[in-house]
Amino acid sequence: MSEIILETRDLTYLYGKDTPFQKTAVDGVSVSIRRGEFLGVIGHTGSGKSTLIQQFNGLLRPASGQVLLDGKDIWDEPRKIRAVRFRVGMVFQYPEHQLFEETVRQDISFGPRNMELSEEEIAKRVASAAEFTGLKPELLDKSPFELSGGEKRRAAIAGVIAMDPDVLILDEPTAGLDPQGRDQLLDQIVSYHRRRHNTVILVSHSMEDIARVADRALVMNSGKAVMLDRIDRVFSRRAELESMGLRVPQITKIMSLLREKGYPVNAGVLTVDQALDDLIPLLRKRGCIR
Amino acid sequence: MEYLQADHVTFSYEPDEGDAPKEVLSDVTLGIKKGQFVALLGHNGSGKSTLAKHFNAMLLPSSGKVYVDGMDTSDESLKYEIRRRVGLVLQNPDNQLVASIVEEDVAFGPENLGVPPAEIRRRVDDALKAVDMYEFRTHASYKLSGGQKQRIAIAGIIAMLPDCLVLDEPTAMLDPRGRTEVLGTVQRLNREKGMTVVLITHYMDEAVLADRVVVMDSGRILTDGTPREVFSQVELLKRHSLDVPQATELIYRLKADGCPLPDGVLNEQECVAALELLLKR
Numbered sequence: 416m417s418e419i420i421l422e423t424r425d426l427t428y429l430y431g432k433d434t435p436f437q438k439t440a441v442d443g444v445s446v447s448i449r450r451g452e453f454l455g456v457i458g459h460t461g462s463g464k465s466t467l468i469q470q471f472n473g474l475l476r477p478a479s480g481q482v483l484l485d486g487k488d489i490w491d492e493p494r495k496i497r498a499v500r501f502r503v504g505m506v507f508q509y510p511e512h513q514l515f516e517e518t519v520r521q522d523i524s525f526g527p528r529n530m531e532l533s534e535e536e537i538a539k540r541v542a543s544a545a546e547f548t549g550l551k552p553e554l555l556d557k558s559p560f561e562l563s564g565g566e567k568r569r570a571a572i573a574g575v576i577a578m579d580p581d582v583l584i585l586d587e588p589t590a591g592l593d594p595q596g597r598d599q600l601l602d603q604i605v606s607y608h609r610r611r612h613n614t615v616i617l618v619s620h621s622m623e624d625i626a627r628v629a630d631r632a633l634v635m636n637s638g639k640a641v642m643l644d645r646i647d648r649v650f651s652r653r654a655e656l657e658s659m660g661l662r663v664p665q666i667t668k669i670m671s672l673l674r675e676k677g678y679p680v681n682a683g684v685l686t687v688d689q690a691l692d693d694l695i696p697l698l699r700k701r702g703c704i705r
Numbered sequence: 706m707e708y709l710q711a712d713h714v715t716f717s718y719e720p721d722e723g724d725a726p727k728e729v730l731s732d733v734t735l736g737i738k739k740g741q742f743v744a745l746l747g748h749n750g751s752g753k754s755t756l757a758k759h760f761n762a763m764l765l766p767s768s769g770k771v772y773v774d775g776m777d778t779s780d781e782s783l784k785y786e787i788r789r790r791v792g793l794v795l796q797n798p799d800n801q802l803v804a805s806i807v808e809e810d811v812a813f814g815p816e817n818l819g820v821p822p823a824e825i826r827r828r829v830d831d832a833l834k835a836v837d838m839y840e841f842r843t844h845a846s847y848k849l850s851g852g853q854k855q856r857i858a859i860a861g862i863i864a865m866l867p868d869c870l871v872l873d874e875p876t877a878m879l880d881p882r883g884r885t886e887v888l889g890t891v892q893r894l895n896r897e898k899g900m901t902v903v904l905i906t907h908y909m910d911e912a913v914l915a916d917r918v919v920v921m922d923s924g925r926i927l928t929d930g931t932p933r934e935v936f937s938q939v940e941l942l943k944r945h946s947l948d949v950p951q952a953t954e955l956i957y958r959l960k961a962d963g964c965p966l967p968d969g970v971l972n973e974q975e976c977v978a979a980l981e982l983l984l985k986r
Contacts, residue, residue, distance in 0.1 A: 460850070460880045509878075564749070591796075591877045593748045593907040595946035620881050623951070660882075665973055666951040672977045678984055687954050694955075694980070698964060701986040705963030 417486060420450040420614050421471055421503070421582055426480035428466055440466040442638035443480070448582075448616070453608055455629030455646065456618040459660040462635040464618050468584050471616070472503035501530050504580030508587045510571030514559035519550070519570045522559050526578040544577035547607045549599065565596045569603075576607065583607075584616040589624060601628055622664045626650060626685040634661070647683035666690050706772060707736030708901060709760050709791075709869065714769035716755060729755045731924040732769070739868065742895045742902040744915035744932075748946045752924040753905045757871050760903065761791040774868070789818070792862030794872040798854030798879075799847075807849075807857055808833070808842040814865040825864075832860040835898070836890050852883025856890055863894070869901035870894065876911065888914060909936065909948050913971050920947070933969030952976035 428441040441463045448454055458464040469475040470482050473489050473496040482489050489499045504526075507513070516522035523544055527537045545555060548569040554562060559570055568588075575583065588604065589597040605628050608615045619625050625632060625646065632649040634642035636659045642649050650656070650663045653671045657663075663671065670684040670693065680693045698704050716730040730752045737743050747753040758764040759771045762778040771778040773787045795801060804810040808829050815825045833839040836856040841849065846857060855875055862870065872891065876884040892914060894900045904915060912918045918935040920927040922945045928935055936942070939949050939957040949957070956970040956979060964983060970976050 460882055593946075594948040595748050662881075664951065666955065668973050669952060669955065669976050669980075672973065673980065673984070676977075676981065687951055687958065690955055691958060694959065695962065698959065698983060701983060703959075703964045703983050703986075 419447045421448040422483040424481045427478050429478045444640045453630045454616045455625035455632040458635030463638040464635045472500045503582040504575040506575050506585045511567035520555040523574045523577050540577040544573040548573045582614045586618045626664045651683035708739040709737040710772040711735045712770045714766040716767050740899045742915045744912035744918045745905045746912045747921035751921040753921045757905050762787045791869045792867040796874045796877050801858040802846050807846050810846050811860045828864045832864040836860045851879045852886040855887045871903045873905045937968040
């Protein structure tokens, strides 16, 4: 099996083609996503990140260029594009808006049923997906609309996980959640990724979230892919990110500023713990630590 | 008695059949002065939105009293006057649009108040300028970005000339740029027009902008003070599932290890300055 699961080659997408409002949303993007990685996608509003991820499961068709899944162009057989969507699952922003069934169980079953799996397999998938997202079993027979906001979100995510995709894409999954809700959901996604060993792509405006969960980050700017690297390396390029209207996690900025002032600290620090690892030895030398 | 006054407010929502009523607010007493910018901080379920809705008489206390500019919110005859003074901005920008043209949306409030047409025109223009959306006055409201829509919602309320703006997680559904636009607008309204602002949020980087931060948990007020005073209480906040800025946490943990560092560091600049003093030794 190749190391690369999903790849784009010179991908271009236009909105409003041949009209006065034509806009190149994705401009000649060539990226390779590694099997099993956790990729963060960042970029300002309008950078093309949402348009790009919708190419990955064939929701949008490129104006030019290719999207390859396991080395095969997903548009080779356009009539079979639906099969791609079972392998590349997408969770949209505010996924709770897509809940519609009479019970949570039926809603989660919707995807697997469309995959024409046996009832036994569907039941297994529902149980497994509910467990992955921390949905209590007693909620399964309730109407989705009786659930709290956070529970609804988990039910919607479970509906995509139940299809057991090889690539799971989440667009701003923590949008609108409070700190505790955000922490729980991110922990669950990380835990799911570790247990399932699939590939996860997370689009987010929160640099702190990306720093916490991703292995690599893809930075989009005005339709182009400008960076694709390990997150510590991406976030150490603070000046470039800021010139694109992006920021780095607050802790990264603090360490980056200290480094610019000449102190021997790591500018690619991503968490408070890492910052303490760097600072404590320095402060101990100056007699500041007990 | 302050401009907005809650006295021993207890509130429970109507329970479903067979369930016991759940108390969402428990004996809350809070006074907000005219012109103050107060952030109401708390996780989901803390009661902060429920409390906010008492300030424009959308909800009435199960026991206790709420007063707006001296008026008792439970007095049915005063409801109109109360709601003229206190405007409420909600989370979802789309749910607050009523017209397809921006200036018509902003005019909706004053029209319903029976304001004369020439006066409506003036108020709409002033309100749009106050939120920096004047050039969009003839644009389609539903085609705007989230941040722009929220600013139109704010304009629609300002056009009714309220004294006070209550905003319930107004940036929760917005991207960073939208958040900056809305918060900037709110700060300007407070500073330049003296508008009383109650900002309900769970983002501490927003709470930091206020004069005063009131932290709620499980229907009660946990702590109340300036941003610096409140965010110094790192242990307390973490115990109640709230965030502190990474800058604050870093300094707090170094202090715990014996480093002589100040309390209440809130942002990167202060953090770097405080650390430099030690690293320069």
